[in-house]
Amino acid sequence: MTINASPVSFAEGGGSGPCLGCLVRAHGVCDCLDATDLKIAADLSRRVVYPAGAALALEGLGAPQVHNVRSGVARLARSMPDGRRQIIGFALPGDFIGLSAANPPGCAIEAVTDMTACVFSKHAFEAMAVQRPHLLLRLHHLAGTELHAVQDQLLLLGRRTASEKLASFLLHMHRRWRRIAATEAESQFVPLPMGRRDIADYLGLTVETVSRTFTRFARSSLVGLVPNGAHLLAADDLQRLASGGSPRASGHGADT
Structure with a gap:
């Protein structure tokens, strides 16, 4: 497994100053920095390319670096004493991860896909x-945004059915991807580069339950499944289902 590192370019993407061509800067921590600060940030960082499966940080050990995700997806996970895994969240382009004062330090951070980060x-x-x-x-x-996401996750893991959990997850990921890809604001496609096991470990379900629920959603025309993603065919029905209600269309009922 090869991890490549290089200095951050001052004028990426044809920008006229440090990092001004970065496509995700407006969504991340660097959005508040002017050209002078961006040059300082560029001098302090290096661009690292991680292959899928690479570890950015180890649980219980942490890492002396912080990562500003430029492309790709990472998962944040904690292990339980019995060996089970709970995925806490997924980092998307523009997310800033690793700046934690927790003791023992942080969770495991792993690349779900090939990814690039400013480190x-x-x-x-x-x-x-x-x-x-x-x-x-x-x-x-x-x-504060991360704290709100943690509160949503606690609700998600609470007294919700598998259908409610998966509907909430799909809508949540759709909102996050749509915020990043502003040019695709009307798109109903949700990229899902993480596997069914990752989704199951995030939602507190089994892989079999996640797969069955996806199949039920597809048969009910709630979603259209494609490799590495899903098309939201009935977003309003998914929203009602995520909120604990029943979709108006027949056959879209929740499970227990």
């Missing part, structure tokens, strides 16, 4: 942030 020394990034209140404010905003 900073945690110490260097923290020193940069301390000198820039606008960056601290941006981090505070992102932390």
Whole structure:
């Protein structure tokens, strides 16, 4: 498994300044930085290409780096004493991961797909942030968003049926991908590069239950399944199902 690293280019994508051509900057921590700050950030970071399956951080050990995801998807996971795995979340392009003061340190972070990230020394990034209140404010905003996502996850793992969980997951991922790909705002396609086992470990279900529920959704014309994704064919019905109601169309009922 080969992990490649290189300096971050100052003028990527034809931009006129440091990192100004980055396609995900507007969605991430760097959005608050001006051209001068972006050049400093570029000097402090390196671009790392991770192949699918590579570990960005190990559970219980953490990592001395933080990652700004540029492309690809990563999973954040914790292991239970009996060996079961709980996936806490999925990092998409624009997400900033690894800046945690937890003790013992953090969860395992692994590449789901081939991915590229701007990698900073945690110490260097923290020193940069301390000198820039606008960056601290941006981090505070992102932390609040992450806390809200954790609260949603707790609700998702609570007293919900498998159908409600999967419907909520599909709608949640659709919103996240649509925010990143603004040019595809009207698209009803949801990229799902993670496998059924990853989805099951995120939703607290078995792989078999996730597969059966996907099949039921497809047969009921709620979704159209394609490799590495799904088309939302009845988003309103999925929303009602995710909220604990019953879709209007026949055959879309929830399970127990």
